[in-house]
Amino acid sequence: MRRSVEERRIRRAWHLLIVFAVGAVVLFGRLAWLAHHVSGQQEALRAKHRVSQELWIPGRRGRIVAADGRVLAWSERRFRLLWRVPDTLSEALAERTECAQIQELAPLLPAAAALPTCLGREVVLEHDLTLSDDILHSVSAWAPATVSLHAYFVRQTLPGAPESALLGEVELDDEHGLERGVSGLEKRYDQVLRGRLVCLRMIADGRQAMVMDEKSEGERGNGDDIHLGEVSP
Amino acid sequence: MATIFILARLAHEKVTAEARAIRRDLGNATGRLHVYFRLVALLLALGSAGCLLIQSATRGMASQSCFSRLQMVWLLFGLTFLGACFLFPRSFYKRHLGIILSLVYGLLWGVLLFGTKIQGARSWYRFHGFCMQPSELAKPAFLIAFAWFWKWAEKWPFQARFAAGALFAGLWMLPIILQPDWGTTMIYALTTLVLLYCLGMNWRQVLAVLVPALAGISWALARHPYVRRRFMAFFGTGGDLSAVCWQAMQMRDCLIKGGWTGGLFAEPSSFVYVPYRYNDSIFAAAAELLGVAGVLPLILLCLGWVGYCCYLAGRHASRWTYPVYLGAGVMLSGQAFVHLAVNLGLMPTTGINLPLISYGGSSLLTTLLIIGLVERCAWEDKQEEASSMAIAVVSTPAPREKAPLVAGTPLALENGE
Structure with missing residues (x-):
């Protein structure tokens, strides 16, 4: 019983890592999308006219x-x-x-x-x-x-x-x-x-x-x- | 007079016993010093990178060098505290938990009475230009207290332990909610939820926690117009929200302008228009300077920290240190991920900074204390594991000696003698 409780805790700790890994992928994906897909020209033009x-x-x-x-x-x-x-x-x-x-x-x-x-x-x-x-x-x-x-x-x-x-x-x-x-x-x-x-x-x-x-x-x-x-x- | 004498003698005996215990422990410090110096070198490198980023991000500000210089002072100060945290045994914290908790909890409530209000939140103690945020410094104390409580209540039924744990966390967060500091409250709430889940909460109990949490968020939205404006600005609804949208829009401009490789020396910079570019928006400023390639290590570092804590929790944790490792992982990496999500436009603005990198003495000190605590616990767990394995080896009975082979015996004949 005790062993299964500990095994469950260890499993849940690794669940946590999986959640954070998915979060990291989402963050990186958003960063890459902003860097690559959004046109920089209009943004640069607007920045120039501040x-x-x-x-x-x-x-x-x-x-x-x-x-x-x-x-x-x-x-x-x-x-x-x-x-x-x-x-x-x-x-x-x-x-x-x-x-x-x-x-x-x-x-x-x-x-x-x-x-x-x-x-x-x-x-x-x-x-x-x-x-x-x-x-x-x-x-x-x-x-x-x-x-x-x-x-x-x-x-x-x-x-x-x-x-x-x-x-x-x-x-x-x-x-x-x-x-x-x-x-x-x-x-x-x-x-x-x-x-x-x-x-x-x-x-x-x-x-x-x-x-x-x-x-x-x-x-x-x-x-x-x-x-x-x-x-x- | 006699009472005073007796009390003084008791206090002297306690202090002497404590000092003896610490000296005994420090006597065996050689292995630890090795680990400590490696840790200091790594953190000094990371902290210095943070100071450089702050220096670059504050380009054009009247007090440009002031932020990075102060941050470096806090870093050196914090590394000293990390040393103390690392060199003292965890039994020291257990023995003095009452004093630590009283002090920290008192500071949390005291700031509501004696603190300074900055940007709508009474969260700081200010004394002759020196500012301290008690809700940040309370984080390591919360981890220790929660872990101690969970171990102390291990004979309780799980339902009762779960309810008491949630109540403990709620009482801890109450003064922070009253400040109000919603960002820090969110980090504490997230840590508590993850800890309770990893310690065995089932889905019914998850809902039991989420429902009051949602009620709390609704109350915050109703009670505080600026919170409502941030949510509405994030979801793009409601009238003229330009003031709230400004920070999010400028951060977005920085990320777009940075591209894949950044523009370290490019002019004009977009980040000069970002508010709080030395703390709340430092990731966006860094992204403009270094690009995706330059800030990707930050994301990997945050993931690496939570991975390391999960590894420690899975491989080496005792019942006391398991919540400490996971709580430390979630607190620091969770905070970092929230900061990144805000800067990337995936969440409403929260005022959360990036641990070890953003400008902020209290946050930097807290980060270093938590790292020191984790490393100390990991070192002790490994020592205990090694010593328990050594005991297991020593206590294994020696194998029986084989009887010498005598010529003519059946065994000798079998062995060809």
């Missing part, structure tokens, strides 16, 4: 939270709508006509009579836009390339909070778009609160555009929060 671009996006500054959970200071991402007016009047008028067809954009455009004074300059069409504003989506989808969005942060504080005097001020670093603390708690804990630049790589090839290294906002880039109960003011 385009990649890197975007550096500033992370949001961390929040300052009171001991009882009230958020005393936080940053909001806002957008500014800009139009790079062409250098010649005729081109500017043509582009203005094109932009006027976008319903949300039309009332924001400068008057045709004012265009000569704006030629070759960047004009602010609107500011303090948020992600919930429909104009952002319309502009992204339909506007010409000379219309762009510029993201920035606005630091908000809780009105009437007794801790307001301790919080301090921030200023915007124009080079990186990050907020930097200049006084009070904002300055003292700047290393913790400050956001980081996140690199998002966009790659497009013959099949589709693709974002590589896609990370959610919660995972990296944003600064860390501080809680007043844990830090000494």
